Amino acid sequence: MRRLVASAALFLAALSLPAAAGPVPDDVGVNIADGFARPAATAFMAATGRMRADLEALCAAPDAAALAGARAGFAGLVSAWGGLSVLRFGPLPAENRFERVFFWPDTRGVIVRQVQALLAEEDETVLDAAALAGKSVAVQGLPALEYLLHGAGAETLAAAEGGHRCRYGLAIAGNVERIAGDVQAEWAAGAAFHDAFADPRPGHELYRSPKEVAAEAVKAMATTVQFVRNAELLPALGDSVDAARGKRAPLWRSDLTFALVRAQIYAVAGLADASGFAADEAVRRPVETLRLDLVNAGDALGKVAKPAEAAFADPADRDRIRYAALALDTANKTLGGALSAALGLTMGFNALDGD
Amino acid sequence: MRSTAIDRRTFLTLAGAAALAPGAAVAPCAAVAGEEALFIGARLNGGAFEAAVIDAAGRDRLVLPLEARGHSFALDPARGRAVAFARSPGRFAVAFALDGRAEPVAIAAEAGRHFFGHGVFTPDGRLMLATENDYEAGHGVTGVYDVAAGFRRIGEFTTGGVGPHEAILMGDGRTLCIANGGIQTHPDFERVKLNLATMEPSIAYLDVATGDIVEKVGLARALHKLSIRHMALDAAGHVWFGCQYEGDPADRPPLVGRHRRGREIELFAGPEGLLRALDNYVGSVAIDGAGAVLATSSPHGGVIAFWDTATGRSLGSRPLADGCGVAPAGPARHLATSGRGAIVETGPASSRVVVAEGDGLPAWDNHLRRI
Numbered sequence: 001m002r003r004l005v006a007s008a009a010l011f012l013a014a015l016s017l018p019a020a021a022g023p024v025p026d027d028v029g030v031n032i033a034d035g036f037a038r039p040a041a042t043a044f045m046a047a048t049g050r051m052r053a054d055l056e057a058l059c060a061a062p063d064a065a066a067l068a069g070a071r072a073g074f075a076g077l078v079s080a081w082g083g084l085s086v087l088r089f090g091p092l093p094a095e096n097r098f099e100r101v102f103f104w105p106d107t108r109g110v111i112v113r114q115v116q117a118l119l120a121e122e123d124e125t126v127l128d129a130a131a132l133a134g135k136s137v138a139v140q141g142l143p144a145l146e147y148l149l150h151g152a153g154a155e156t157l158a159a160a161e162g163g164h165r166c167r168y169g170l171a172i173a174g175n176v177e178r179i180a181g182d183v184q185a186e187w188a189a190g191a192a193f194h195d196a197f198a199d200p201r202p203g204h205e206l207y208r209s210p211k212e213v214a215a216e217a218v219k220a221m222a223t224t225v226q227f228v229r230n231a232e233l234l235p236a237l238g239d240s241v242d243a244a245r246g247k248r249a250p251l252w253r254s255d256l257t258f259a260l261v262r263a264q265i266y267a268v269a270g271l272a273d274a275s276g277f278a279a280d281e282a283v284r285r286p287v288e289t290l291r292l293d294l295v296n297a298g299d300a301l302g303k304v305a306k307p308a309e310a311a312f313a314d315p316a317d318r319d320r321i322r323y324a325a326l327a328l329d330t331a332n333k334t335l336g337g338a339l340s341a342a343l344g345l346t347m348g349f350n351a352l353d354g355d
Numbered sequence: 356m357r358s359t360a361i362d363r364r365t366f367l368t369l370a371g372a373a374a375l376a377p378g379a380a381v382a383p384c385a386a387v388a389g390e391e392a393l394f395i396g397a398r399l400n401g402g403a404f405e406a407a408v409i410d411a412a413g414r415d416r417l418v419l420p421l422e423a424r425g426h427s428f429a430l431d432p433a434r435g436r437a438v439a440f441a442r443s444p445g446r447f448a449v450a451f452a453l454d455g456r457a458e459p460v461a462i463a464a465e466a467g468r469h470f471f472g473h474g475v476f477t478p479d480g481r482l483m484l485a486t487e488n489d490y491e492a493g494h495g496v497t498g499v500y501d502v503a504a505g506f507r508r509i510g511e512f513t514t515g516g517v518g519p520h521e522a523i524l525m526g527d528g529r530t531l532c533i534a535n536g537g538i539q540t541h542p543d544f545e546r547v548k549l550n551l552a553t554m555e556p557s558i559a560y561l562d563v564a565t566g567d568i569v570e571k572v573g574l575a576r577a578l579h580k581l582s583i584r585h586m587a588l589d590a591a592g593h594v595w596f597g598c599q600y601e602g603d604p605a606d607r608p609p610l611v612g613r614h615r616r617g618r619e620i621e622l623f624a625g626p627e628g629l630l631r632a633l634d635n636y637v638g639s640v641a642i643d644g645a646g647a648v649l650a651t652s653s654p655h656g657g658v659i660a661f662w663d664t665a666t667g668r669s670l671g672s673r674p675l676a677d678g679c680g681v682a683p684a685g686p687a688r689h690l691a692t693s694g695r696g697a698i699v700e701t702g703p704a705s706s707r708v709v710v711a712e713g714d715g716l717p718a719w720d721n722h723l724r725r726i
Contacts, residue, residue: 089604096551099552105544105549106549107490107493108491230545231544235543349695349718349719349720350654350719351655355442355443
């Protein structure tokens with residue numbers, strides 16, 4: 001409801017402005033920075049803080065209830081990450097932050113191998129968030145934390161014997177909280193990246209026009225939609241029931257696969273809303289088409305009945321996932337086609353996806 | 356032997372090509388390299404992917420349908436042959452006669468391998484070498500194909516790195532120079548880059564006779580996200596390369612470099628503003644007909660930049676929206692193509708539109724090669 005009010009206000013504000021020279025709103029940068037990026041970064045920051053507090057409680061007094069609390073905290077953290085992960089430009093991809101938070105896909109099983117080794121050795125150097133930051137990206141982010149909370153041996157967390165495992169998880173939470181803080185700081189008003197993005201000008205280094213900012217946002221939306229469909233859903237779905245491999249999906253151990261994916265899909269819609277693109281008459285239609293496909297995809301995945309590990313091989317759930325994949329494909333085509341064209345963006349064949 | 360492994364769609368596409376051969380799509384008098392300048396590129400034409408041989412006026416001389424998006428080519432002009440490769444992570448390649456007179460031959464990727472889109476013939480025409488991904492192991496290989504045996508794959512050599520992209524043959528005819536881009540991918544996840552945090556791009560020299568890596572050079576640690584991707588040889592026999600940067604977009608490192616055997620890599624930044632224009636991305640490189648001018652295209656920036664290969668000095672740039680394909684057209688001249696259908700004859704001194712961009716024209720893909 002609040003979002004609805006906010007976007008209506010935005011719409012009215014846009015109407016009252018003098019007509020812009022082109023279809024890209026002059027304030028697209030500030031719209032996205034303040035209407036999407038900052039709230040997403042703040043929400044992720046808050047979720048990392050809750051995760052750390054949950055794990056502190058678990059480590060201090062391990063029992064089944066505290067473990068359940070930590071797992072709930074992790075679910076909240078994953079949803080918040082889904083919202084932030086759309087921002088594939090600026091502070092998030094810088095300094096390997098994206099991979100440090102969410103190293104995935106892990107085609108060679110590095111995460112489980114390395115995390116298991118650290119647990120077996122009771123490695124003390126992973127108990128400090130700052131030291132952990134210097135280690136492999138495979139052992140310091142959410143997939144590693146998921147393994148600690150839901151993988152083999154996770155039940156030990158509910159007792160004293162899981163002490164090392166718990167404190168390692170706490171260090172991951174601390175590491176991710178620091179990364180969240182860095183991202184939040186760079187998206188804050190007055191920070192170099194925020195201002196470059198919110199106020200593009202000729203002569204600036206990063207963005208020289210609202211159009212360049214709009215292109216960055218559309219590219220990030222398209223990348224997210226493609227990633228969700230091609231990397232997160234289709235490899236697990238396979239061509240047939242026999243080829244389905246639920247364990248290829250992200251976060252299947254915690255059954256948060258669809259929570260993650262849906263958060264990402266809705267975040268793309270949220271980014272499109274925040275941009276103010278729809279203020280232009282000619283752009284409104286493709287934005288609405290995009291929005292409809294994204295919502296349909298997200299809603300279909302919300303109806304998946306089985307846990308992620310089994311859902312990809314379940315006929316009814318497969319239909320839902322296939323439907324979502326189809327809607328995402330359409331959304332991707334809208335982004336690269338009708339929406340880009342309406343915005344006057346020149347996303348060419350080569351520039352969009354070179355090699 | 357190989358027919359059993361070929362993708363059904365490749366067969367159907369090729370069957371279509373054969374049927375078209377006597378008709379308009381394949382000009383009967385096309386395309387063996389003689390005095391006339393001919394070029395070849397992959398493109399998307401009215402929703403269909405194809406490889407096309409064109410002349411310097413941009414006229415089609417031979418069109419070969421492809422089952423999916425193509426990338427670059429291995430060329431054997433002396434024998435009138437070429438191989439079109441699928442774009443990564445594709446699994447098909449097609450060998451065909453440049454005059455369109457012989458039936459195309461499908462080459463399927465080996466199990467557990469896919470093509471990266473580039474390859475070469477050895478000067479004797481006996482072997483064809485292709486950059487490929489051993490994706491379960493996560494490292495690059497050079498597939499070795501026996502041309503006379505119908506392009507049977509007879510083995511592979513390691514490239515000494517991850518994600519090899521373009522490979523070129525050195526002047527000695529037996530040393531293959533490979534750009535190990537450093538980016539790990541797995542076909543299950545399409546083109547998702549799996550190891551940006553730990554990339555280690557390199558240039559490796561492989562002795563084709565033995566499979567030994569005889570020299571390998573890398574970049575400074577601070578530039579480990581600078582993916583070395585495309586290469587060309589200058590008149591002095593030195594390797595020039597173009598890079599794509601996977602790090603912070605604000606960094607703007609040099610994207611163009613030279614390697615002379617036995618030395619360190621040299622990088623050239625050009626004047627202020629050029630790196631911004633190239634936008635951390637060089638899509639294709641080519642040396643001019645005299646071996647003295649390097650062209651580097653950036654479809655991201657919509658420019659083609661030129662460089663003096665004797666000194667590494669920038670010779671300026673020319674705009675070309677979504678321009679990527681570049682090939683030598685003469686001394687200090689290049690032919691360049693764009694994703695919007697444009698073909699320009701360009702160079703440091705001037706630029707001339709051969710075909711103006713326009714809706715409905717074939718969209719030229721990343722690479723244009725001189726036959």
